[in-house]
Amino acid sequence: MQVSSVFTTxxxxxxxxxxxxxxxxxxxxxxxTAAMASKLYSHTEDALNGARSLTDIVLVHGSLSPHEKFYxxxxxxxxxxxxxxxxxxxxxxxxxxxxxxxxxxxxMLVLSQLPxxxxxxx
Numbered sequence: 545m546q547v548s549s550v551f552t553t554x555x556x557x558x559x560x561x562x563x564x565x566x567x568x569x570x571x572x573x574x575x576x577t578a579a580m581a582s583k584l585y586s587h588t589e590d591a592l593n594g595a596r597s598l599t600d601i602v603l604v605h606g607s608l609s610p611h612e613k614f615y616x617x618x619x620x621x622x623x624x625x626x627x628x629x630x631x632x633x634x635x636x637x638x639x640x641x642x643x644x645x646x647x648x649x650x651x652m653l654v655l656s657q658l659p660x661x662x663x664x665x666x
Contacts, residue, residue, distance in 0.1 A: 604641035
C-alpha cells in the first residue's frame with residue numbers, strides 16, 4: 545500500500561502540535577495494516593525527536609507476541625510499575641491493540657483508515 549508523504553507529514557504535524565499543547569494528555573492512532581501504522585509511527589517518532597520532545601510512543605500490531613502487546617499497552621495506559629520509566633503518551637496500532645485500552649488522559653483518537661470490520665468502529 546502506498547502512503548502519501550503529505551498524509552504522513554500532516555498527521556505527524558498534528559500529533560506534534562497536540563503533544564506540545566497537552567503535557568499529560570495521550571493520543572492513539574489506529575490503521576488497518578501494520579505497514580501503515582509503522583510508517584506513521586516512524587514519521588511521528590522522527591518529528592518528536594526533531595522537536596526534542598521527551599514524549600515516547602509505542603507501536604502495537606498483530607505480529608508482536610501477546611507478551612509484547614501486553615507490555616506496550618500497559619506502558620501506554622500507565623498500568624504496570626515496570627513501565628513507568630517511559631513517558632508514553634502515544635500509541636500507534638492496528639486492531640490488535642484497539643480493545644481494552646483504558647487511558648485516563650486520552651484526548652485524541654485518530655483513525656488513519658476506516659476499519660475493515662464495522663464492529664471495530666463501535
